[in-house]
Amino acid sequence: MHPAGAERGREKQVPQLAPGWERRGLRLSPAEGFLLSRIDGATPWTLLREIGGLPPGEADRCLERWVAEGLVTVSGSEAAANRSRPGSPASELPVGKERESEVDPGLEIPVEAQRRVLLFEAGLERPYHELLGVGAGVDSKTIKRAYFQLSKEYHPDRYYRREIGAYAEKLDRIFKKIVEAYELMMDPTTRAELERSMAGRGSEPAPAAPEPGAAPAAAPRSPSAAPPPPTAGRRALERLHRQFRIPEAILAERRGRAREFHAAALVAAHKQRWLEAAGSARLAIAFDPWSDEYKKRFGELQAKVNGIRAVELIERAEAAAHGGASQEALRLFEEALHYRPHDPAVNARAAELALETGDLSRAREYAERACELRSDVGAYQRTLGRVLAREGLRDKAIAALERALALDPNDAKAAEEIKKLRRATRRRPGGKR
Amino acid sequence: MSRVIGIDLGTTNSCVALIDGGKPVVIPNAGGYKTSPSLFAISQDGKRLVGHLAKRQAITNARNTVYASKRLIGRRFDSREVQTAIKICPYEIVRGPNDDPRIVIAGKTFTTSEIAAIVLREMKHVAEEYLGEPVTDAVITVPAHFNDTQRQCTKDAGKIAGLNVLRIINEPTAAALAYGLGKSGEQKIAVYDLGGGTFDISIVELGAGVVEVLATSGDTFLGGEDFDRRIVDHVLAAFQEREGTDLRKDSMALQRLKDAAEKAKCDLSTLNSTEINLPFIANDANGPRHLNVTLDRATLEGLVGDVVAQTMKCVEQCMSDAGITPKDIDHVVLVGGQTRTPMVQSAVTDFFKKRTHRGVNPDEVVAVGAAIQGNMLVSDDRDLLLLDVTPLSLGIATFDGHFATLIGRNTTAPVQKSHVFTTTRDKQTAVKIRVLQGESDKAAENHLLGEFVLSNIPPAPKGEPEIEVSFDIDANGIVNVSARDSETDAEQSITVSATGTLSDEEIERIMHDHAQHELPRKK
Numbered sequence: 039m040h041p042a043g044a045e046r047g048r049e050k051q052v053p054q055l056a057p058g059w060e061r062r063g064l065r066l067s068p069a070e071g072f073l074l075s076r077i078d079g080a081t082p083w084t085l086l087r088e089i090g091g092l093p094p095g096e097a098d099r100c101l102e103r104w105v106a107e108g109l110v111t112v113s114g115s116e117a118a119a120n121r122s123r124p125g126s127p128a129s130e131l132p133v134g135k136e137r138e139s140e141v142d143p144g145l146e147i148p149v150e151a152q153r154r155v156l157l158f159e160a161g162l163e164r165p166y167h168e169l170l171g172v173g174a175g176v177d178s179k180t181i182k183r184a185y186f187q188l189s190k191e192y193h194p195d196r197y198y199r200r201e202i203g204a205y206a207e208k209l210d211r212i213f214k215k216i217v218e219a220y221e222l223m224m225d226p227t228t229r230a231e232l233e234r235s236m237a238g239r240g241s242e243p244a245p246a247a248p249e250p251g252a253a254p255a256a257a258p259r260s261p262s263a264a265p266p267p268p269t270a271g272r273r274a275l276e277r278l279h280r281q282f283r284i285p286e287a288i289l290a291e292r293r294g295r296a297r298e299f300h301a302a303a304l305v306a307a308h309k310q311r312w313l314e315a316a317g318s319a320r321l322a323i324a325f326d327p328w329s330d331e332y333k334k335r336f337g338e339l340q341a342k343v344n345g346i347r348a349v350e351l352i353e354r355a356e357a358a359a360h361g362g363a364s365q366e367a368l369r370l371f372e373e374a375l376h377y378r379p380h381d382p383a384v385n386a387r388a389a390e391l392a393l394e395t396g397d398l399s400r401a402r403e404y405a406e407r408a409c410e411l412r413s414d415v416g417a418y419q420r421t422l423g424r425v426l427a428r429e430g431l432r433d434k435a436i437a438a439l440e441r442a443l444a445l446d447p448n449d450a451k452a453a454e455e456i457k458k459l460r461r462a463t464r465r466r467p468g469g470k471r
Numbered sequence: 472m473s474r475v476i477g478i479d480l481g482t483t484n485s486c487v488a489l490i491d492g493g494k495p496v497v498i499p500n501a502g503g504y505k506t507s508p509s510l511f512a513i514s515q516d517g518k519r520l521v522g523h524l525a526k527r528q529a530i531t532n533a534r535n536t537v538y539a540s541k542r543l544i545g546r547r548f549d550s551r552e553v554q555t556a557i558k559i560c561p562y563e564i565v566r567g568p569n570d571d572p573r574i575v576i577a578g579k580t581f582t583t584s585e586i587a588a589i590v591l592r593e594m595k596h597v598a599e600e601y602l603g604e605p606v607t608d609a610v611i612t613v614p615a616h617f618n619d620t621q622r623q624c625t626k627d628a629g630k631i632a633g634l635n636v637l638r639i640i641n642e643p644t645a646a647a648l649a650y651g652l653g654k655s656g657e658q659k660i661a662v663y664d665l666g667g668g669t670f671d672i673s674i675v676e677l678g679a680g681v682v683e684v685l686a687t688s689g690d691t692f693l694g695g696e697d698f699d700r701r702i703v704d705h706v707l708a709a710f711q712e713r714e715g716t717d718l719r720k721d722s723m724a725l726q727r728l729k730d731a732a733e734k735a736k737c738d739l740s741t742l743n744s745t746e747i748n749l750p751f752i753a754n755d756a757n758g759p760r761h762l763n764v765t766l767d768r769a770t771l772e773g774l775v776g777d778v779v780a781q782t783m784k785c786v787e788q789c790m791s792d793a794g795i796t797p798k799d800i801d802h803v804v805l806v807g808g809q810t811r812t813p814m815v816q817s818a819v820t821d822f823f824k825k826r827t828h829r830g831v832n833p834d835e836v837v838a839v840g841a842a843i844q845g846n847m848l849v850s851d852d853r854d855l856l857l858l859d860v861t862p863l864s865l866g867i868a869t870f871d872g873h874f875a876t877l878i879g880r881n882t883t884a885p886v887q888k889s890h891v892f893t894t895t896r897d898k899q900t901a902v903k904i905r906v907l908q909g910e911s912d913k914a915a916e917n918h919l920l921g922e923f924v925l926s927n928i929p930p931a932p933k934g935e936p937e938i939e940v941s942f943d944i945d946a947n948g949i950v951n952v953s954a955r956d957s958e959t960d961a962e963q964s965i966t967v968s969a970t971g972t973l974s975d976e977e978i979e980r981i982m983h984d985h986a987q988h989e990l991p992r993k994k
Binding site: 072193195198218220317320 | 637657678681848849856857858869871873875882883885886887888890891892893937945946959960961962
């Protein structure tokens with residue numbers, strides 16, 4: 039045990055999750071779970087200590103324990119950074135020394151096939167078309183053929199009831215990825231999106247990670263639109279980006295994840311599942327905070343979601359108003375205004391209900407806003423007039439009601455209100471003022 | 472290498488096949504028939520009857536004879552299918568403790584899986600007698616529209632019957648496999664399956680030995696028995712007109728007439744005219760009465776024309792669902808004994824403007840396909856691969872009662888997909904994840920597979936927490952659903968696919984029960 043912290047030389051080492059562990063079976067505290075989730079095969083020991091969220095000695099103890107248990111392996115940072123560089127076809131990837139040790143002639147899967155599985159697995163994060171081994175612009179028939187061909191090679195059924203050890207899990211992982219690639223490539227919407235992001239990546243290199251110690255403001259294209267509030271994970275990620283050089287492979291992987299979420303957002307939007315779409319777009323930003331496109335998309339989708347929420351709130355508000363629950367109706371209209379501050383009709387309804395509940399200052403505020411937003415609607419002027427009348431501002435009230443009458447000469451209610459006000463004036467000369 | 476049998480567990484008839492020396496063999500039962508009725512009965516003296524024996528007394532002992540129980544398997548008692556069955560079946564259907572339909576005959580209550588198990592055990596015995604050795608591994612087929620619960624109940628039935636069910640595969644897929652289609656290039660195939668009690672139409676696509684179901688549709692209460700019923704009614708009316716006697720109340724006469732009607736229907740597939748001849752069908756003041764009616768093909772076609780038209784309406788619907796026209800179809804495969812009727816064949820040929828595939832017996836084609844798939848899994852020759860697809864969409868219920876699909880129907884397994892959801896109330900600390908299966912946009916209209924709660928979400932304004940819900944289906948079709956809060960990494964998960972309507976203990980108990988009713992077999 040190393041009560042004082044990490045073993046000497048750990049600092050530069052990069053912890054990596056050992057394959058084949060069912061992580062769900064572990065008994066971890068949330069804090070330990072978080073630390074475990076930060077291990078991505080690229081973040082060095084020192085950084086994990088920083089971002090793990092555990093007291094200094096604790097993170098080391100935790101990591102050491104996992105290393106001792108075999109859950110985590112450590113290697114030099116170089117090797118980890120070079121692992122599975124996306125973009126290079128699997129056929130060019132040699133099966134590394136440590137991978138060659140995974141080849142086991144004792145298994146019921148030919149050694150050649152084992153090598154192919156290892157190679158394919160190493161290149162699992164390649165762009166989808168490369169994964170399927172087709173050109174970027176091929177037709178769907180070719181994609182389907184490639185998919186069928188790969189299925190025959192990598193579908194777990196191929197080795198049904200054979201003793202293939204760890205390869206069962208590898209095949210499972212590989213096949214799932216093949217299905218993912220196939221589905222995204224076959225759907226015209228996601229396909230177009232994938233191709234666009236591919237093209238973008240080709241012509242405009244990804245932002246280089248800033249040098250260690252660079253000022254936060256120097257971060258390229260730092261977010262200007264209001265992104266969602268950062269979670270603990272994101273904060274740590276941003277610090278990482280600011281202060282340390284992150285291997286390009288990891289950045290590319292994160293951008294890949296962002297592309298996937300963005301594609302998912304588009305698909306969800308296509309199916310009009312706005313909440314899902316906005317959620318996915320937000321996740322895309324989380325993985326690639328530099329993309330203006332994702333931010334723009336998130337903005338659009340969020341607007342859509344807000345619109346839907348507003349409609350729901352308005353419906354509920356009208357129902358409450360209909361049932362005589364003015365107070366509740368007002369609250370709901372105000373909530374709707376939170377999503378749709380510039381909707382004159384909602385402002386006008388809020389004004390009417392505030393008037394009913396006797397909250398005159400709010401009623402006036404909403405009524406004035408409604409008239410400001412749409413000066414050509416008689417009904418809004420009438421509402422404003424009624425509010426002003428209740429406030430005792432007779433002249434202003436009459437002026438507003440006259441405007442209402444001018445906009446809609448058939449507005450009997452406005453005419454009636456004016457008459458009432460004038461009568462009151464006659465009875466009490468000089469009025470209240 | 473152990474043998475794998477393929478079983479077509481049909482609504483009215485079942486069939487078993489295996490691969491012997493590289494060739495499919497459909498195994499005849501002791502009576503020489505290659506299919507056995509999917510019937511189970513308890514006779515007046517308490518004997519258990521299966522197959523042809525049960526069929527011979529089905530009408531005289533109608534209250535104690537179970538037929539077409541496949542319509543009920545894995546469904547809820549309140550479902551439309553079960554309620555319809557209650558109206559038309561002479562045997563009693565009651566609500567089980569898990570809201571499942573249970574069948575009561577001769578004072579005993581049976582689950583639908585048990586009834587299916589009795590039929591499956593019979594098929595197992597047929598295979599064992601033929602091979603002279605025990606058989607345990609099997610591939611069983613189900614309609615393409617069966618959901619996970621129905622599939623699991625069928626699997627449970629296999630287990631009760633002492634079978635190790637390697638796979639549950641779709642009937643149309645099996646039929647396509649049996650014809651060895653799709654070995655060269657991609658092809659779209661229409662599988663028209665008109666069986667005894669149900670009709671299914673499926674469009675499947677094959678390529679390089681890989682099969683995918685594109686669309687499926689059908690009618691659970693339409694099939695060859697409708698043909699028989701029409702003939703029986705026609706003959707009854709003719710007899711009453713001529714002899715003045717109504718046979719409708721006489722169950723023995725009806726049993727004879729039903730058997731004869733089915734035979735006449737089969738005859739008319741090859742002959743232009745046939746006779747239904749039932750001597751001593753009734754007795755009246757003038758002595759014994761004999762029934763003798765001539766039936767020709769044109770009369771039959773007049774009687775059942777609307778039934779055939781109804782199947783073609785389903786076909787059109789299915790095609791438009793799949794977004795394809797008859798021109799896109801490369802092959803048409805006919806399945807089910809009823810497709811031997813020339814009128815059915817010409818209706819299908821006219822619609823698709825294509826010759827239908829013959830060669831494999833339409834009663835046996837599904838069992839043959841199942842045997843091929845079984846053999847494919849265990850043999851050394853693994854040229855063919857069947858890509859299993861999810862029959863229905865999987866997803867979760869959203870707060871507003873909608874259904875958010877995570878894994879669409881016809882997605883190839885194994886597969887993993889995840890999506891991010893969020894909370895709908897401020898400071899919400901728990902979310903309920905309801906896992907559903909179905910195609911409706913409304914959660915309530917889909918089938919609930921399971922539910923669980925993810926709690927301890929740190930309080931935050933609504934819409935802010937990120938909850939990643941993942942669906943994972945492994946190669947054996949087991950569905951695992953997990954939800955993870957990205958802030959705390961707290962995670963909850965359930966395995967949902969292993970939910971038939973029976974618990975493991977119940978299956979054990981039933982297996983033990985049935986062992987005592989084993990008929991002694993000759994060794």
